[in-house]
Amino acid sequence: MSDVRKVVTGKARLNFPKLFRPVQINGEGDPKYSTQVLIPKTDKATIAALRAAEAAAIEDGNEGIFKGKGVTAESVIKDADEDGTAEDYPHTAGHYYMSVSAREDFKPQVVDSGLNEIMDQSQVYSGVYARVSMRSFPYTYGAKKRGVSFGLNNVQIIGGGDRLGGGTTAEQDFEPLPDDEGGDDLL
Numbered sequence: 001m002s003d004v005r006k007v008v009t010g011k012a013r014l015n016f017p018k019l020f021r022p023v024q025i026n027g028e029g030d031p032k033y034s035t036q037v038l039i040p041k042t043d044k045a046t047i048a049a050l051r052a053a054e055a056a057a058i059e060d061g062n063e064g065i066f067k068g069k070g071v072t073a074e075s076v077i078k079d080a081d082e083d084g085t086a087e088d089y090p091h092t093a094g095h096y097y098m099s100v101s102a103r104e105d106f107k108p109q110v111v112d113s114g115l116n117e118i119m120d121q122s123q124v125y126s127g128v129y130a131r132v133s134m135r136s137f138p139y140t141y142g143a144k145k146r147g148v149s150f151g152l153n154n155v156q157i158i159g160g161g162d163r164l165g166g167g168t169t170a171e172q173d174f175e176p177l178p179d180d181e182g183g184d185d186l187l
Helices: 043-064
Strands: 006-008 012-025 027-039 096-105 109-111 130-143 145-157
Touching: 006 043, 012 096, 012 145, 027 043, 027 130, 027 145, 043 096, 043 130, 043 145
Parallel strands: 096 145, 109 145
Antiparallel strands: 006 130, 012 027, 012 130, 027 096, 130 145
């Protein structure tokens, strides 16, 4: 029987992926692997699975660490059109978004569509299409904050997708120079 708390998304986009080296979030706390996941609102199956996983984690929390006090934090699954995010970041329009992370000692595997490990970090950028494996869990923070979050398991890069931060590749910016116009003379 499968665990409802574990979700593998359909085709989504990554935003701010930090999957090869853990970093502190906003310069605070322990370093983590992380990414924001943009899920199209048309992907009803993924959204339903996320909501079911969230509900299961709330139930776990109510039976355990919440001590019957219930959730006080908002859902980590946000609607970019409703919360105004799409106004500032047009690429989020028509999407739900959420951030997922993993502790430094739980490095996610990053693989391609054939399940081969991705070594070339340039293949993983804001805007790339991917599937993301995650698991919901209840948490407490301080005396009053209780909620549900999702831990990052693994990422399968599907590829494609325009870079969300703009930017270009070297191939887009330059043309190769003939051997007599550069190269060795510059060193």
